Amino acid sequence: MKITDIKIIVASPGRNFVTVKVMTDEGLYGIGDATVNGREKAVVAYLEDHVVPCLIGRDPQRIEDIWQYLYKGAYWRRGPITMAAISGVDMALWDIKAKAANMPLYQLLGGRSRDKVMVYKHAGGLDIGEVVEGVVALREQGLDAIRAQVSIPGLPPIYGTGHSLDQTAGGMIKALPEEEVWSTHKYLPLIPRLFEKVRDAVGWDVHLLHDVHHRLTPIEAARLGKDLEPFRLFWLEDAIPAELQEGFRIIRQHTTQPIAVGEVFNTIWDCQQLISEQLIDYIRVTSVHAGGVTGLKKIFDFAAIYHVRSACHGPMDVSPVAMGCNIHVDTAIPNFGIQEFSGYTDATYDMFPRAWSYDRGYLQPGEAPGHGVDIDEAVAAKYPYSPAYLPVARLEDGTLTSW
Ligand code: CS2
Ligand code: MG
Secondary structure, three states, X not given: OOEEEEEEEEEOOOOOEEEEEEEEOOOOEEEEEOOOOOOHHHHHHHHHHHHHHHHOOOOOOOHHHHHHHHHHOOOOOOOHHHHHHHHHHHHHHHHHHHHHOOOEHHHHOOOOOOOOEEEEEXXXXXXXXXXXXXXXXXXXXXXXXXEEEEOOOOOOOOOOOOOOXXXXXXXXXXXXXXXXXXXXXXXXXXXXXXXXXXXXHHOOOOEEEEEOOOOOOHHHHHHHHHHHHHHOOOXXXXXXXXXXXXXXXXXXXXXXXXXXXXXXXXXXXXXXXXXXXXXXXXXXXXXXXXXXXXXXXXXXXXXXXXXXXXXXXXXXXXXXXXXXXXXXXXXXXXXXXXXXXXXXXXXXXXXXXXXXEEEOOEEEOOOOOXXXXXXXXXXXXXXXXXXXXXXXXXXXXXXXXXO
């Protein structure tokens, strides 16, 4: 089998998506996701100028070899743009291989390890009462795991703290980056109060999660972890930026609160220390940003040795193609933890016909050969690229800060 052509399709049915379509001389084709939110065109250029020309004529069945060729062969290793490009190609090649085998992808990964894939969805609001209502509503919709986020009184709502259920993340995603204001001392006492009220409303038989969006220092995160212990959260996510992996030791020394991190990680090297020192409990890498099915499987297998469980990142900017790959991996691995699932716009669902399905808090990969997700190029053509950026965050005195 030979690769004859590779198309890069960019479309915005709500969020911008970069989709890779690998064609072969045997008529089989495969689909991959290569989206990096807010930097989409950098991946398109990397793919079109530097990856596609090198792959024409190669055997698409040599998935590992092509992965190594793109990773080691570039000399410039890792990084979100390179790894998204590799991820998009890798997903498409696994799709082709599983279609050629006439099997759903999870069968090639070892078969089912579970009957269904548990997801969490998000409840947000401008005040605690509104968040509680959102959590109760999701519980009624069958969710066994719910992330709760609230706006900070005295500050305008910012990304990931208020309403985040629509495609613009509550109006925080703009054609140029919005500048937001952050205050740790206003935030820290608020979150335990939020979870006290949520527990009062929905009880203890539901998993509750919280995302800090990298906004704290290690000792602040340790404080928050201790304060949240009475409410037994499933996890505290992205409490600190993770460039400094040993920062997590400080959090660990102070609290038994389970810790999750990894949505911006690209390779095993971004989390090797976090995993091998057992500084985290959930690793949140996702197929589109961590090297495709190949990269994800290697990271999760490594994590399994250290009792770290999987938790693929799955917001609206991870396309239904990557979501499909995640669900197949989630179904097959022994150390599955949870899958984030925000859902998509109707236009996004129209653009990506798929075998996977969602029902009352759980996902299924479906039984179609391959990863089961396709792209309708006629639908994609109706939704051209539209610039969209995540916000930036400043302290109240104007200092630029992490988020
Ligand atoms: C978030 C995301 O899903 C999450 O946990 O952190 O909304 C994240 O901010 C975006 O995917 C960034 O592109
Ligand atoms: Mg997050």
